[in-house]
Amino acid sequence: MFPPLPNPSTTDMASRFSGKDLIRRSASNVPAPEKQLTEVAKLIDVSKCIGCKACQTACIEWNDTHPQVGDFTGAFENPPDLTPDMFTLMRYSEWDNPETNELEWLIRKDGCMHCADPGCLKACPAPGAIVQYSNGIVDFVHENCIGCGYCIKGCPFNIPRISKVDHTAYKCTLCSDRVAVGQGPACAKACPTQAIVFGTKDEMKGWAAKRVEDLKSRGFVNAGLYDPPGVGGTHVMYVLHHADKPEIYSGLPKDPKISPLVEAWKGVTKYAGLTVLGVAAGVGLLHHLIMGPNRVTEADEEHAEELTEGASHGRR
Amino acid sequence: MAADDLQPNERIHPGKPVIVDRYTVGARINHWITAASLVLLALSGLAMFHPSLFFLSRLFGGGQFTRFIHPWIGVVLFFSFLGLFLRFWKANLWRREDGTWLGRFRDVLTNHEDNVPEVGKYNAGQKLVFWSMSVLIVILISSGLLAWDQYFSQYTTIDQKRVAILVHSLAAVAIIGVWIVHFYSAIWVRGTIPAMTRGRVTGGWAWRHHRKWLRELVTKSGKGTGSSGSKPAE
Numbered sequence: 001m002f003p004p005l006p007n008p009s010t011t012d013m014a015s016r017f018s019g020k021d022l023i024r025r026s027a028s029n030v031p032a033p034e035k036q037l038t039e040v041a042k043l044i045d046v047s048k049c050i051g052c053k054a055c056q057t058a059c060i061e062w063n064d065t066h067p068q069v070g071d072f073t074g075a076f077e078n079p080p081d082l083t084p085d086m087f088t089l090m091r092y093s094e095w096d097n098p099e100t101n102e103l104e105w106l107i108r109k110d111g112c113m114h115c116a117d118p119g120c121l122k123a124c125p126a127p128g129a130i131v132q133y134s135n136g137i138v139d140f141v142h143e144n145c146i147g148c149g150y151c152i153k154g155c156p157f158n159i160p161r162i163s164k165v166d167h168t169a170y171k172c173t174l175c176s177d178r179v180a181v182g183q184g185p186a187c188a189k190a191c192p193t194q195a196i197v198f199g200t201k202d203e204m205k206g207w208a209a210k211r212v213e214d215l216k217s218r219g220f221v222n223a224g225l226y227d228p229p230g231v232g233g234t235h236v237m238y239v240l241h242h243a244d245k246p247e248i249y250s251g252l253p254k255d256p257k258i259s260p261l262v263e264a265w266k267g268v269t270k271y272a273g274l275t276v277l278g279v280a281a282g283v284g285l286l287h288h289l290i291m292g293p294n295r296v297t298e299a300d301e302e303h304a305e306e307l308t309e310g311a312s313h314g315r316r
Numbered sequence: 317m318a319a320d321d322l323q324p325n326e327r328i329h330p331g332k333p334v335i336v337d338r339y340t341v342g343a344r345i346n347h348w349i350t351a352a353s354l355v356l357l358a359l360s361g362l363a364m365f366h367p368s369l370f371f372l373s374r375l376f377g378g379g380q381f382t383r384f385i386h387p388w389i390g391v392v393l394f395f396s397f398l399g400l401f402l403r404f405w406k407a408n409l410w411r412r413e414d415g416t417w418l419g420r421f422r423d424v425l426t427n428h429e430d431n432v433p434e435v436g437k438y439n440a441g442q443k444l445v446f447w448s449m450s451v452l453i454v455i456l457i458s459s460g461l462l463a464w465d466q467y468f469s470q471y472t473t474i475d476q477k478r479v480a481i482l483v484h485s486l487a488a489v490a491i492i493g494v495w496i497v498h499f500y501s502a503i504w505v506r507g508t509i510p511a512m513t514r515g516r517v518t519g520g521w522a523w524r525h526h527r528k529w530l531r532e533l534v535t536k537s538g539k540g541t542g543s544s545g546s547k548p549a550e
Contacts (some may be wrong), residue, residue, distance in 0.1 A: 003328035027367035125364045126379050146379030148364060149465030153478050162465060167380060261478040264483055273489035280493050287425065294427045294505045297519040302382055304334045304519025307534050 002197045002207060005184045015180040017133050024132040026124035037135035039201040042174060042185055044109050044251065045211055045239040047220070048195035051076065051090055051107040058190030059088045062175060062229060084163035087111055087172040091250035108238070108249040109187070109196065112172035114138045114266075116232030119258040122266050123154025129169075135200065136235035137176045142168045154266075155298030156231060156256035167186045172234065204237060210240045323407060323437070328533050334519025336533065338511040346399045346514055358492050365485060371392045379469040394457045401450055407437045408447065409462035413528075414440035434527040445498050452491040459484040 022030045058171075060067060065085035073080055076092040088111035095104045108225025118138045121130040121220055127262045130151065140151075140160075146273035147167035151160040175185035183189070184198035197207060208225040215223035227233050238252070246252040329335040339347070358381045363372035373382040413433040417424070418440040423431040438446070444462045462472050462480035472480070507521040522530040 027370060034546050048444065125367065125370065127367060127370055144379075146364075146373075146383045148383045149463075149467075149469060149477075150364075150481070152465070152469075153474060153481055155474075158474055162469070167384075167466070245449070259475070259478050261475075261482050265478070265482040269482065269489070270486050273485065274366055276489060277492055280496045284496060284504075288500075288504060291425065291427055291504075293503075295430070296507050296518060298520075300524040301333045301518060301520030304523040304530065305330070305332060307530065308328050308330045308334050308519060 002025075002194055002199075005182075005198070006190070008181060008183055013181055016182065017135060017180055018199055019131075021133045021135070022131050022144075023134045024118070024121055024130075025128050026121050026126060026130040028127040033134050035134075037133065039134075039136045040174070040179060040198070040235060041136065041201040041204040042114075042196060042198045042236045043204040043208055043239065045195045045197070045208075046106065046108055047211070047215055047223075047239060047241045048193045049107045049109065050193055050195070051088075051092060051105075052192060053078070053090050054190040054192060055109055055187035055196055056086065056088055056090060058186040060086070062178070062186035063087060063173070079175065082110065082159065082161055082171075084161045084165075084170040087170065093248065093250045094122060095248045106242075108250050108252060110159075110250065112138065112174070112236065113157055113256075114172075114174055114232065114235035117154075118259065119154035119156050119231070119262060120151035120160055120169075121154070122258060123150040123262055125150055131306070133176070137174045137179065138235075139173050139176050140169055140171060142166070145169055151187070154258065154262050156253060156258060172236075201233075201235065208237065208239050212243075214224050215239070226252070228256050318319040322529075322532055322536060323403070326533055328519070328530075328537050331414075332425050336519055336522045336530065337515060338517050338522075339515045341515065342428060343400075344512055344515055346403065350393060350396040350400055353389050353396060354491075354495060356389050357386065357393060358488075358495070360389065362492075365488070368531075384466075387460060387466075390457060390460050394453060397449070397453050404446060405450075408443045410440075410443060411436065414443060417441075429524060434531070435525075435529070436532070437526055437529040439525070441497075441501065445494055445501075448494045448498055448500075449491065452487050452494065456491065456536060459487065485525050 002266060017037055021033050021035075023033060024030065024313045062162060063085070067079060067083060067085040068214060070079045077089060079086055079089070082089050088109055091108050091110050093106045093108075095106050096102075097104050115138065116135055116136065118130070121132060121138060124130045126144050129141055129146065130138065131141060132138045145168035147162055148261065149160075149162050149169070151169050152158075152162070157266060159182070160171045162169050175187075185196075188196040188198040197204065199207070205225065205227070208213060212223045220241040222244040223239070223241050226238035226240050226246055238246075238249075240246060240249065240252075242248060246254050250269075325337060325340045327337045329337070357371050360376055362369045363376075363379075363382050364370075364386070371381070373379045376385055413435055416433045417435055420432045421441075423429065424439075424441070454530040459480040461468055462486055463477060469477075495527060502512075505525060511517045519530065524531075
């Protein structure tokens with residue numbers, strides 16, 4: 001077992017990180033932080049998950065969200081998808097293992113992966129609505145959010161959801177408010193099997209290595225850690241028994257990266273677009289300075305008068 | 317048919333100078349609703365396009381309201397432009413002289429309009445502006461609806477949304493470019509703006525820039541069109 005995090009003390013304590021620790025801020029620049037915080041990570045060991053949904057309940061409790069009572073749709077997922085009130089979701093899939101001819105019940109806790117290279121933040125047009133701390137946590141700042149949904153287009157994992165109530169985007173915060181006072185996320189605290197553990201990223205990688213070794217010894221030769229390099233690694237990682245096929249876990253992307261469409265939109269289009277418009281305006285100005293206005297002359301007016309004279313008799 | 321260029325309520329008032337009615341009050345109101353929408357769309361859209369222009373969102377009462385109002389202005393623009401399209405499409409059909417006019421575009425730019433063919437109500441440049449606006453507005457409204465998260469998010473996949481927003485941005489840049497051309501031409505060619513403000517231009521302006529149109533109008537009025545069909549200018 002992983003030693004559990006101690007309970008918090010009841011005395012006041014200073015926050016372990018703040019606005020001074022930002023390494024990225026949407027649609028704005030931040031000065032490099034003075035110190036680098038230790039990177040944290042949540043490790044979700046899919047092979048240990050029993051699908052009890054304690055993590056979902058803890059998430060609702062801690063974040064004080066109020067998801068609606070849903071309808072039974074014939075599936076274990078409840079609610080059927082992430083919502084602005086449900087930041088994490090157990091996803092269940094039944095997979096026929098072609099090698100063993102056995103049915104495997106794969107359960108994955110879905111939610112924000114806290115990418116090192118966050119697509120949501122890249123896409124966000126509102127200054128300071130999405131921030132990334134040097135410990136790896138990617139957080140949404142609701143007072144700056146304009147509700148445009150660009151983060152949804154930026155995210156390679158389909159995580160953010162826009163609230164129809166306050167029109168801002170919601171997702172897992174990695175319990176940044178708990179981490180700030182030395183606690184782990186609420187879901188990790190609630191997990192009865194330690195399928196969810198939390199610590200520094202290095203610790204978690206080390207722990208995962210042991211778990212992978214154990215799984216391999218039990219015949220899961222493709223067991224491995226999911227820490228996708230396409231998004232610079234993530235601060236929520238999975239131990240998968242079939243790491244060679246992440247997509248069997250309810251569509252976990254095999255090689256997630258920020259879509260080239262988003263890169264084009266937030267890269268070349270943004271800069272080239274404004275340049276083109278600036279040049280167009282500049283060319284107009286220059287043309288006017290060199291060529292001057294195109295004025296109607298007296299002669300033009302006289303021509304028009306001559307032309308209309310004949311016709312004018314037919315009119316009132 | 318040469319007369320296709322002519323639109324209802326275009327009339328010549330002989331005098332010194334000659335005055336030609338170019339746009340009805342309806343066409344002008346229609347134009348200015350479109351113009352105001354386009355400018356507001358550009359400002360609110362640019363606020364969400366580039367971080368250094370986000371300050372423009374303050375004109376609309378902040379980011380949330382900018383995000384809310386932008387698509388609605390788009391709807392207004394679409395229907396308003398549809399009105400303009402129905403009014404003007406016929407006069408903007410491509411004609412033989414338009415190619416020649418475009419071929420001598422250098423003379424147009426250097427204010428040597430005597431060397432270019434006589435043109436009807438619209439020259440090739442204006443026609444290109446008209447048709448690019450038409451095409452771009454169709455692209456913008458359709459891609460815009462796909463990106464309108466508040467009402468239409470459930471109808472598309474995320475990849476479709478990504479394509480939509482990229483196309484929307486590119487088309488927006490293009491239409492602002494076309495607008496710059498349109499706006500600059502109206503300033504550069506003096507005497508043009510009264511066509512859209514007071515609805516009339518001088519005969520000299522028509523002679524200089526749209527001689528074929530002026531000739532057609534003169535021919536028409538010469539045929540004694542004081543009869544029932546035409547109404548007095550508004």
